[in-house]
Each structure stands twice: as structure tokens, then as C-alpha cells.
Amino acid sequence: HALFGGRIELCKTVHPDEAVAVGAAVQGHILATGGSGGGRDLALGGPEATTDLLLLDVTPLSLGIELEGRVMSTLIKRNTAIPCRKTRTYTTVVDWQTEIDVVVFEGERPVVDANNKLGSFVIGGVERARAGEPKVDVTFALDANGILHVTARDQVTQSVATATIKAEKGRLSPEDIDRMIADAERYRAADEELAEKTAYRTALEEALYTAQSKANEDGGDDANVAELEDLMDWLELDSESASLEDMKNRARVLEDKF
Numbered sequence: 001h002a003l004f005g006g007r008i009e010l011c012k013t014v015h016p017d018e019a020v021a022v023g024a025a026v027q028g029h030i031l032a033t034g035g036s037g038g039g040r041d042l043a044l045g046g047p048e049a050t051t052d053l054l055l056l057d058v059t060p061l062s063l064g065i066e067l068e069g070r071v072m073s074t075l076i077k078r079n080t081a082i083p084c085r086k087t088r089t090y091t092t093v094v095d096w097q098t099e100i101d102v103v104v105f106e107g108e109r110p111v112v113d114a115n116n117k118l119g120s121f122v123i124g125g126v127e128r129a130r131a132g133e134p135k136v137d138v139t140f141a142l143d144a145n146g147i148l149h150v151t152a153r154d155q156v157t158q159s160v161a162t163a164t165i166k167a168e169k170g171r172l173s174p175e176d177i178d179r180m181i182a183d184a185e186r187y188r189a190a191d192e193e194l195a196e197k198t199a200y201r202t203a204l205e206e207a208l209y210t211a212q213s214k215a216n217e218d219g220g221d222d223a224n225v226a227e228l229e230d231l232m233d234w235l236e237l238d239s240e241s242a243s244l245e246d247m248k249n250r251a252r253v254l255e256d257k258f
Helices: 017-034 047-052 174-186 188-217 222-238 246-255
Strands: 063-065 071-076 084-090 098-105 118-122 136-140 148-154 160-165
Touching: 063 136, 071 084, 071 136, 071 188, 098 148, 098 160, 118 148, 118 160, 174 188, 188 222, 188 246, 222 246
Parallel strands: none
Antiparallel strands: 063 071, 063 098, 084 136, 098 118, 136 148, 148 160
């Protein structure tokens, strides 16, 4: 009452436990009969009208998969109404790669280390081609019961792999969810900086692979090949602790010389 400045008189005649029980019964009937929503009055429509009601549920945390560099790629964002279905297209990071690990996470942080792993599977039979050429569609389908169905399909070979993640398997408690959301807000600035650094590292790695491939095809001199190998070693071994500015300096060298 005080929250609304005394403008609204709250209803005190409905028992809260009874309200929860009625809502659960209505939602159960909607799920059992496949209702699509619409909101007709139960008193006017009769028992069958429950199929025309809509009780929205949302996913409490974002759902996505792990990319190279342990980056989180989100398919279904937090607070998306369910049931829902989302598809994104991914590719390979290594030449002639024919398998891709699909690792599913929930959480709000850009790096999967701070998120919750839900499951994983492998799709084989990926088109054998140079890195970046194959196209694999990953689809997340989250049903009204909170069960996540994940499908990966190669666009060329039509190879398919699937996984089903049930609502109770490996999922977080409400307290853990609140903590993860709060942590995402607390570390937002640091996460944005880390995401920028990770994206720049990925771009630098792709440019370096291209330069190495071109140097090998053109029969480049030994000094250039050795310099590219040294840069690749630095990228693989020392770039994690390097600053973004250091990465940009090395990228300028790559751009100027190659």
C-alpha cells in the first residue's frame, strides 16, 4: 500500500498459497493441451478457455556455446520468453578440421570460465576445408518445460549432432543465478575490456594464419617466415598476459611488413 503512495488498495481476500496453486494448475493445463495464449476470461470461456491463456516464463540466464579463446557466444539472451528457438552459424578455426566440440553454457559473462557448463557434444562429418569456410548451424530450442534441445548441422555435408539438457541437470539454484547476475554487473567494465582484447587476439591470429599461408605459397625468404613463426609463438604462449596495446603494436608490424 505504501509502495504506491496509498493510491491503490491491495486485495487481501485471496490466499497466496491458493493463488500459486491455481496458477500452477492453469499452467499445467496449458502445457498439457498445447494452448497458444490469448487471455480470454475463464468465467466466460469455460474450462476449455485455459488453452487460450498465456502465462509467460523466461530464461533466467543467457544460453550459448564456447568459442575459440573460451569466449561465450550467446544464442538465447536472459529474460527471453520461452518456448523459443534461435539459430546461429559458426565455422572452423583450423584447416581441414572435420569435428567441432559444441560446449553449452549459461551465464552473463563474456568468458565461459565464469559461467555454468550445462553439457557438450561433438559434431563430426564437418566439411573438410580451410579454416573459416565450413558453415555449421547451431540451434537452441528451449521448450515450455525448460528443456534445452541443441542441434548442430553442417550446411554442406548435412551431418547432424544433437543433445538434450533437462531443466534439473546441472542447473543453478535461484541464489546462484542472482549471484551470477550481480557479478556480471559488478565486473562489466573488466569484462568489456577482456572481450575487446579477446576479439583483437582472434583477428590477429586470423591475419597471422593468412600471412603464413601466403608466405609459404610465395616461397618467402627465411627471415620473414621465421618472424611469422616467432609472432605465432608469442600469440600462443604470451598473449594471454599481454596488454591490448601490445597486441596492437604487433599487429602494426604484421600489417606493415606482410
